[in-house]
Amino acid sequence: MAATGGQWFPANWPDRVRAIARGELTPVPPRRAATVMLVRDGTEGVLEVFLLRRRASMSFAAGAYAYPGGAVDSRDGAPGRTARPPGPAPAGPDGEGGAEADGGADEALVLAAVRETFEEAGVLLAGPTPDRLVTDVTGQDWEADRADLVSGRLAFGTFLARRGLVVRPDLLGHWARWITPEFEERRYDTHFFLAAMPAGQRTRNASTEADRVLWLRPADAVAGYERGELPMLPPTITTLRDLAAFPTVAAALAAARGREVTPVMARARVEGRDVVLSWPGYEEFERRGTAVDNRGQNR
16 A cells, blocks of 8 residues: 555555446455444543554555454354343444344444454453443453454354353444445445443453554544554544544543434546546545556556
8 A cells, every 4th residue: 555644545546446447347345344443531531542553464454543343254143142221222333223223234243343342452342231341351261262253263152152241232332434445455334333441441452463552532643644653544534533522431422322324435536547536525535646557657
């Protein structure tokens, strides 16, 4: 990928856009995915968010700062492993109904969000009952299970059932939804959730995909991006700017309850010898590039 300020794009995107326009390349269907913006009130009582930096060796978003997250795994589910809290059902990933509103599809996103947060940050948003949370997941037995989840040796549903746990969808506020552009070789339909850091647990760099983790105030993360020091994809910097408007975790969670989520996806168009990439409603991310053939000559 090539850097433009704090923003990252694949170097071959102009060629791929042109190939799609000519009908020579079929876009890859996006995989459903979930990511979690884990937040806490810092030492001064001001909201902070957990970020990790993806290793330079990663094939997707290498070197970029992001939140814990990943694709839905069909093995995540287990009957009765997603709690339904008392009272009205929390808003589902599409803004209507609860986590099981469409027969299990939305539950899969919740399960993926919780699993990925445990795998990459060592934080587990689950408990023995719908109103309780585990407080310590740092022992060797927990680490063995986490490693087995990452490797695929253990299904998340099996893990939950074995430990008598249910995930807590009431703790996840649906915040945003971004779909990877059609020209990308790896595409995701990613739902962003907001969650408060559980009391008694602690974060760490538990992921083999990251080489650095940190807690930052959203405004400080935005400033780092704008200085070109913290590369990020458009969804990350956009959601950080959203979070910067809220002074505390309580304020952000309250906003998440009534938040309207509209899918966002980049559009690409060919203008003569140039290819233009734009995100509707987010003009700052617009980029223009020129496809280059194998001889290094402009097309």
